[in-house]
Amino acid sequence: MNRQLASALTMAACMVFGFAHAQKTSVQSIEEYRAMLQDGNPAELFEAKGEDLWKQQRGPKKTSLERCDLGKGPGVFKGVFLELPRYFADTNRVQDMESRLLTCMEVLQGFNAAEIAKTPFGKGEQNTITALATWLAGESKDGKFNLPQQHPQEKAFYEVGKRLFFQRAGPHDFSCASCHGQDNTRIRLQDLPNLTKNPGDGIGFAAWPAYRVSNGQMWGMQQRLNDCYRQQRFPYPGFGSDATIALGTYLGVNSKGAASIAPAIKR
């Protein structure tokens, strides 16, 4: 072997090794960065705001949300997050945390629910719902998901959610399962959990609402799902729509027994 070729081979080997080495450390440094973020999760600020909003007398009727029934009876807020979405007899609908809060704001406080549902995320009363959902998730932190599946509508929502998860459409012919249907995949540096089964404690459904460091926004599950649809170039499904609640039911039932870490922090 001539010397030139030998040195070229050595260089190539160094590059391969160097690349693998750099990749490992960048993953490690991301882990480190995430660990650092855990300490000062700004979601706490939203939790404090949500707790305050729950007790405040607001809206045209000047009442608080302290009589709001989130599934465990009026005013009960501990543990409700772990059993939503569920069927509610008064609205005759399966509802998730955010759509149920909207119902309470309409019925108890006299807000216009249709108007709030049309408000973009991060604006006006949408911020109220996000803060409330963040606080309520925090009140169930470390608890295990156990969504009810007794009512026929709850079963139907699970089935519909499952079908929506695998439904391929849009200009990219994408489905939720395109990204979230396999183990150990990622996009760039983002791990993609397999959401067709229980992804484990604090992953997927068990990690939202979450604070996103990159844009300084607090996101609830509704915004998470709406944005997944945006990324797939689907039409906007609408806030609190049956489609997003069905997907939430599917993800939540799959996460049965997984511990919630919400409100979490994301890159």
Added chain:
Amino acid sequence: MADPMRIRAQLAGDKANVRVLMAHEMESGQRKDSAGKLVPAWYINEVTATLNGKVVMTAEWGPSVSKNPFLQFTIKGAKAGDKVGVSWKDTKGESRADEATVS
């Protein structure tokens, strides 16, 4: 009025480890809105920390500090029960002061 801060002051030996979360937009003055207009700068530019009323740290901040900033520092010679106060002032002249007990 501005939203409250979250202050935790944890004793480790003769030092208190103070962690502060502030709720603030921290607009840098560099961003443009959807209409293409510059979003005016609005950020915290003065931070003061006190231990039992005595100033132990002052900081001058600029527009590059993140939204909802997190600040961590240690105070030497702190004891359990001491009061740690943190206050900030922003470029609009708004301010906020909160207190926590060392534990």
